[in-house]
Amino acid sequence: MAFSERVTRLKSSLIREILAAAQRPEVMSFAGGLPAESMLPALDWADMPAAMGQYGTSEGEPQLRELLAAEARALGLDCQASQVLVLSGSQQALDLAAKLYIDKGTEVVVEGPTYLAALQTFQLFGAECLSVPLAADGPDIAALRARLEQHAPAFAYLIPTFQNPSGVRYSESARAQVAALLDEFKLTLIEDEPYRELTYDGGMAQPIAARLRQASWIYTGTVSKTLLPGLRVGYLIASPDLFPHLLRLKQAADLHTNRVGQWQAMQWLGTDKYRDHLGQLRDFYRGRRDAMQAVLLEHFADLADWHLPQGGLFFWLTLKQPIDTRTLLGPAMAQDVAFMPGEPFFADPDANPGCLRLNFSHVAPHRLQEGLSRLAHVIRKAQAAQTAA
Amino acid sequence: MAFSERVTRLKSSLIREILAAAQRPEVMSFAGGLPAESMLPALDWADMPAAMGQYGTSEGEPQLRELLAAEARALGLDCQASQVLVLSGSQQALDLAAKLYIDKGTEVVVEGPTYLAALQTFQLFGAECLSVPLAADGPDIAALRARLEQHAPAFAYLIPTFQNPSGVRYSESARAQVAALLDEFKLTLIEDEPYRELTYDGGMAQPIAARLRQASWIYTGTVSKTLLPGLRVGYLIASPDLFPHLLRLKQAADLHTNRVGQWQAMQWLGTDKYRDHLGQLRDFYRGRRDAMQAVLLEHFADLADWHLPQGGLFFWLTLKQPIDTRTLLGPAMAQDVAFMPGEPFFADPDANPGCLRLNFSHVAPHRLQEGLSRLAHVIRKAQAAQTAA
Helix, strand or coil: CCCHHHHHHCCCCCHHHHHHHHHCCCEECCCCCCCCCHHCEEEEEECCCCCHHHCCCCCHHHHHHHHHHHHHHHCCCCHHHHHHEEEECHHHHHHHHHHHHHCCCEEEEEECCCCCCHHHHHHCCCCCCEEEEEECCCCHHHHHHHHHHHHHEEEEEECCCCCCCCCCCCCHHHHHHHHHHHCCCCCCCECCCCCCCCECCCCCCCHHHHHHHHHEEEEEECCCCCCCCHCEEEEEEEECCHHHHHHHHHHHHHCCCCCCCCCEEEHHHCCCHHHHHHHHHHHHHHHHHHHHHHHHHHHCCEECCCCCCCCCEEEEEEECCCCCHHHHHHHHHHCCCCCCCCCCCCCCHHHHHCCCEEEECCCHHHHHHHHHHHHHHHHHHHHHHHCCC | CCCCHHHCCCCCCHHHHHHHHHHCCEEECCCCCCHHHCCCCCCCCCCCEEEECCCCCCCCCCHHHHHHHHHHCCCCCCHHHHHEHHHHHHHHHHHHHHHCCCCCCEEEEEEECCCCCHHHHHCCCCCEEEEEEEEECCEEEHHHHHHHHHHCEEEEEEECCCCCCCCCCCCCHHHHHHHHHHHCCCCCCEEECCCCCCCCCCCCCCCCCCCCCCCCCCCHHECCCCCCCHHHEEEEEEECCCHHHHHHHHHHHHCCCCCCHHHHHHHHCCHHHHHHHHHHHHHHHHHHHHHHHHHHHHCCCCCCEECCCEEEEEEEECCCCCCCCCHHEEEEEEEEEEECCHHHHHCHHHHHHCCEEEEEECCCHHHHHHHHHHHHHHHHHHHHHHHHC
């Protein structure tokens, strides 16, 4: 049996295995990024035209493309509907970008930490991922410049707003400096913003793609975090030089995105109903975040450092006494507690021990105390063993 | 700007451009493979659980996997639900198979002609496609054996039932001989059966995958031809050695298939309602096929040879006086007639001039006479010019 060379880089997904194990109802899971079931809006299908059952275009539904372009223009991104490609979830943007850019050995710039599934997809296609350390207000600009001066990466993949996993939102200054650097080196930007609308302090920053004057760009988003992930409807918006290639890659991947999900998304985007729903969602998640913050302060204040996330779905904890958190997963699961170890979010996991990602949207508030106290206990016990050894 | 080496092989899709041009209402299109709109079943969403809006598993909905496995077992394929992977349309099976097997220069066996989008996907990943000529009852077995003796292909991609484009259904004898050869050389089979259920003589042949004893296999199908293509729900069933790799590739591609489409498919498969619908569909398409056959005999009897297709959606015409049918497309479109040139369905288009694919499911019967007489006229004129030159 002769598989492709690529398959030797096909790792088992830690996320998928944890999520599978975490589905037992007794497990208190801080691992996933699932929206709260109670906040999934009810769907009305009564008015869907029968034609939505027919094949559609690879670009996506014209009306949905218009709505997405209008939304992006409101954020400051100068674009037309003709630049919008509807996707089968925004994960597909990573697959298409990898196909467009990555051969074996191609260098790409990522944040450290970055989105785990992006690392996996880029590495599957053979990329060498160059990390730029992330601070509380954005990437280390000097390190980014050094990467660009010393390497020739194909693109920079950035998640500037409520990053998964770190929760970081780039400051205005960081956005301006990153845009200037990308323009200076004419480096293509892939800007991933699934969590943009989940803002808890009302802040809404202009995308970095909107600030570029020279560099090519792909901006990608999704309705999965604000409407329904089960629809699998995401999108990308690309600079005109990239769009035709991405369109052909989309067609080769799956012809087009399902039209029933696209039609549902069209019923919401840009409506008062959607604005109301987003308001309720922000209130709900802000409440869950605050509840988790209170319990974390109680059990983790001496164990870890973290910033209160102003958006997204995650706390990112850095242990004061570093330990490979992958080794904590077994003991935690034995206590019916699931979390995401931080190491796999780095291009070089072994060099970055001691972080954890904790989701705050999913666990019911009455189980927070029990879940986090068990997790703290698992950590204390492992650290004591490490100290003794 | 540095794209991947792969992108140099990214061709514009002739199908996509023709379909785009053919959407003007005045065009009589024999080009696509669209189901007739009037036969798209009405959908009832009233009972869909709210949980279908949440993220799902990469494998697909458990109940749908059970239904698909049961359907495959009824065809003679010994398989379990654990071997079923639900896809975002069966096109995705080609993308995943290409990722699993194809590096630059990897050899794969295909039929000549074969499905255009499969050729494009395999070539995008760098495959060298080795053609085996297709006769009316299956592939040239001696040519297939010669390919396997002289090359080391990664897999054979076959469409044994109502092939797109040729309409060929392999005989029992051809299926047995192909299975024996694949077993002898332990060559992986990718068996693509989107048209299986569209049978007009009641025949239903056992898949080749069901006859293998040694070789690995991927069997793929879809609900697009029998229910609604707009749902984008397809599937593959794989031998247990291949399944874990395909699952991880699916996850990296788009996390999972949309659940609302999966739920709809679950409401139909295996029900009396579905059996009734399939019966109506077969009657309707058989009627369209017969109407087209009558008009073809009138206008094309002296121009081309063809077999009456016993299933699927296409006539495949071989011109008695070969001419590159790609050169006919412009003149035909100028007459508001669209068709698919045959050359792009071959790994070596220039060596295979003179075939046309004509879809019979889409053009309204009252426009058949006009459309096909215009097309015959375009061909006669071009052939006369060729003879004169």
